[in-house]
Amino acid sequence: MHAIECVAATKYFYEKVKKKNTNSSGFFQRLNLKTTKKRLPAVDSITFDVPKGEIFGILGPNGSGKSTLIRMLATLILPDSGQLRIFDIDVVKEPMRVRRCINRVSVDAAFFKKLSTWENLSYAARLYGIAPKKAKSDAIKILKSMGFPEGKIDLSLEDLSRGMQQKVAIARALFTSPVLLLLDEPTTGLDPVSKRQVQEYILKVREKYDTTVLLTSHDLDEVERICDRVAIIDNGKFVACDTVKALKENISDNGNSRTLEDVFVELTGRNLLEDINE
Amino acid sequence: MNTIVTELKASMAFVSRNFNLIKRHAGWESVFLIYTIVNTLAIGFIGWGDPDKILYLIIGSLLWGFLSVLFHDVAEAVAWERWEGTIEYTFMAPIYRLTYLVGQCSFAVLYAIFRSIIIMALVALFFKISFVDANIMATLLLIIISSFSFLGMGLIGAVLPLLSPEKGAQATHIFQAVILLISGVYYEVTVLPSWLRPLSVISPGTYTLRAIRKALLENASLNELSSEIVTLILIGAFLIPFGLWVFHRAELHAKKTGKLKRSG
Numbered sequence: 001m002h003a004i005e006c007v008a009a010t011k012y013f014y015e016k017v018k019k020k021n022t023n024s025s026g027f028f029q030r031l032n033l034k035t036t037k038k039r040l041p042a043v044d045s046i047t048f049d050v051p052k053g054e055i056f057g058i059l060g061p062n063g064s065g066k067s068t069l070i071r072m073l074a075t076l077i078l079p080d081s082g083q084l085r086i087f088d089i090d091v092v093k094e095p096m097r098v099r100r101c102i103n104r105v106s107v108d109a110a111f112f113k114k115l116s117t118w119e120n121l122s123y124a125a126r127l128y129g130i131a132p133k134k135a136k137s138d139a140i141k142i143l144k145s146m147g148f149p150e151g152k153i154d155l156s157l158e159d160l161s162r163g164m165q166q167k168v169a170i171a172r173a174l175f176t177s178p179v180l181l182l183l184d185e186p187t188t189g190l191d192p193v194s195k196r197q198v199q200e201y202i203l204k205v206r207e208k209y210d211t212t213v214l215l216t217s218h219d220l221d222e223v224e225r226i227c228d229r230v231a232i233i234d235n236g237k238f239v240a241c242d243t244v245k246a247l248k249e250n251i252s253d254n255g256n257s258r259t260l261e262d263v264f265v266e267l268t269g270r271n272l273l274e275d276i277n278e
Numbered sequence: 279m280n281t282i283v284t285e286l287k288a289s290m291a292f293v294s295r296n297f298n299l300i301k302r303h304a305g306w307e308s309v310f311l312i313y314t315i316v317n318t319l320a321i322g323f324i325g326w327g328d329p330d331k332i333l334y335l336i337i338g339s340l341l342w343g344f345l346s347v348l349f350h351d352v353a354e355a356v357a358w359e360r361w362e363g364t365i366e367y368t369f370m371a372p373i374y375r376l377t378y379l380v381g382q383c384s385f386a387v388l389y390a391i392f393r394s395i396i397i398m399a400l401v402a403l404f405f406k407i408s409f410v411d412a413n414i415m416a417t418l419l420l421i422i423i424s425s426f427s428f429l430g431m432g433l434i435g436a437v438l439p440l441l442s443p444e445k446g447a448q449a450t451h452i453f454q455a456v457i458l459l460i461s462g463v464y465y466e467v468t469v470l471p472s473w474l475r476p477l478s479v480i481s482p483g484t485y486t487l488r489a490i491r492k493a494l495l496e497n498a499s500l501n502e503l504s505s506e507i508v509t510l511i512l513i514g515a516f517l518i519p520f521g522l523w524v525f526h527r528a529e530l531h532a533k534k535t536g537k538l539k540r541s542g
Binding site: 107128 | 284288290291294295298299302303358362363366367368369371372373374431432510530532534535536538539
C-alpha cells in the first residue's frame with residue numbers, strides 16, 4: 001500500500017475572457033459585456049505514487065499546478081477526473097477518513113492574525129481532538145526545535161515575522177501527528193537559518209515517525225537536500241520523476257557537471273529562477 | 279455516542295475562537311453596542327407618551343438587533359476565514375460540516391442573546407419600563423426557539439461569503455432587510471399590501487415578534503403562545519436542514535471551482 005497513489009488526476013479551471021462581438025456596434029461594442037470561459041489545465045493527467053516514509057518533492061515554477069495538486073490531495077479541490085488515494089482511501093469518496101491522516105502547510109501562513117500563537121494552535125488542537133495541555137507541550141517542543149522562542153507563544157500572530165509565522169504553521173501541522181504531511185512551499189520567504197531549521201525538522205520527523213512527506217518547492221537546493229525523489233512539473237504535467245541523481249544522469253552531458261537547474265531547463269525549456277522572479 | 283461527544287467538543291473550538299476574537303476587538307464591540315442602544319432609544323422615542331407603544335417599538339428594535347448580530351456573526355465568520363485564508367485549514371480538519379456550523383451558530387446565538395439582554399436592561403431603565411406584568415421566561419424561550427429558524431436563514435446567508443469574500447458578507451444584509459420589511463418589526467403586518475402579506479406568513483420574524491409582544495405586553499402564558507411556538511419549531515425544522523443542504527451545495531461548488539482558497 002502506497003501513501004499516495006495518483007492516477008491520471010486532472011483539474012481544469014475556467015477563466016472569463018471577453019468575447020469578440022462583431023454584431024453589435026457603437027456603445028455596446030465598446031462596452032463588450034459578453035464573456036466566454038476559457039479552459040485552463042491546472043493539473044493535466046498526472047500519475048505517480050509515493051511509498052510510505054518517502055519525502056517526495058515536486059519542483060516547478062509559479063502556476064505550474066503544484067498547489068492545485070496538493071489541494072486535491074488535501075480534499076480542498078475536487079478533481080475533474082482521475083483517481084487520488086491516500087493510504088488506499090479514495091480522496092473524493094471518503095474525505096473524512098483522509099483528513100484524519102493528513103495535514104498541510106501552505107506558502108502563506110494562514111492564521112487569525114489578531115489571535116496569539118497559542119490561541120491559534122489551541123483552536124487547531126480542538127478541531128483535531130487533542131487535549132489542550134498535551135497540545136501546548138507538544139507545540140512548544142516543536143516550536144523550540146525550530147528556534148521559536150517560547151516567550152513569544154502569547155504574542156499576536158500579526159506581531160511575528162513571516163518566518164516565525166511559518167514556523168507556527170509547521171507546528172500546527174505537526175502536532176496533529178499526520179502520517180502524510182503536505183508541504184506547499186513551506187520555506188518560501190524564510191531566512192537561510194530558519195530555512196535550514198525547518199528542513200532539519202522535516203528530516204527528523206520522517207526519521208522518528210516514518211511520516212511521508214509531499215513537498216513542493218521552487219528551491220533547487222532544498223529539493224536536492226531533503227527529497228528522496230523529485231518530480232518536475234510544468235504546465236500541469238509531470239515532465240520527469242526520479243531521484244535527483246538519476247535525473248541528472250539522464251540529461252545530455254557536454255562534459256560539464258550537471259545541476260538540478262540544468263535538468264529543469266533541459267526538460268521544460270525554462271529557467272526556474274527567472275520564472276520565480278517574474 | 280463517542281462521535282457525538284468528540285464532535286461537540288470540536289464545535290467548542292469555534293465558540294472559544296470567536297470569543298477570543300471578540301475579546302481582541304472589545305473596543306469596537308463596545309462601539310457597536312452603544313450604536314445599537316442609541317438606535318433603540320431613538321426608535322423608542324417615536325412612541326413617547328404611550329408606554330405600551332414604546333415597548334412595542336423597542337421589542338421590534340431588539341429583535342432586529344438580535345437578528346443583525348446573528349446574521350453578521352454567522353456570515354462574517356465565513357467571510358473572515360476566507361479573508362485570513364484559514365477556511366482551508368478549518369475545512370481540512372477531520373470534523374463534520376455540521377460540527378462547524380453548530381459551533382459557529384452556538385456562539386452567534388449566545389452572543390446575540392447576551393447583547394440583547396444588556397440593551398433591553400439599559401433601554402428599560404431609560405424609559406422606566408416595568409416588566410412586573412411580563413412573561414420574561416416565555417420571552418427567553420421564544421428567543422431560543424426562534425434562533426433555530428434564524429440560524430437556518432443564517433446558514434443560507436453564509437453561502438454568500440463562501441462564494442465571494444469581498445462582497446458576500448454585505449450581501450447578507452438583503453436577508454435582514456426583507457425580514458425588516460415583511461415581519462412587522464415596527465408596524466403590524468396588516469398594513470402591508472396584499473401581494474406582500476403572504477411573505478409575512480412564512481417569515482419566522484412575524485411569529486417571534488407577535489409572541490414576544492404578547493409575552494411582554496400582555497403577560498401571555500406559554501399555553502397562549504403555543505400556536506406561535508409550534509409554527510416557529512416547524513419553520514426551524516425545515517430551515518436548518520435546508521440551510522445545511524444549501525451550504526453543502528455551495529461548498530461543493532467552491533471545491534469544484536477552487537474558490538475556497540484566497541490566493542496561491
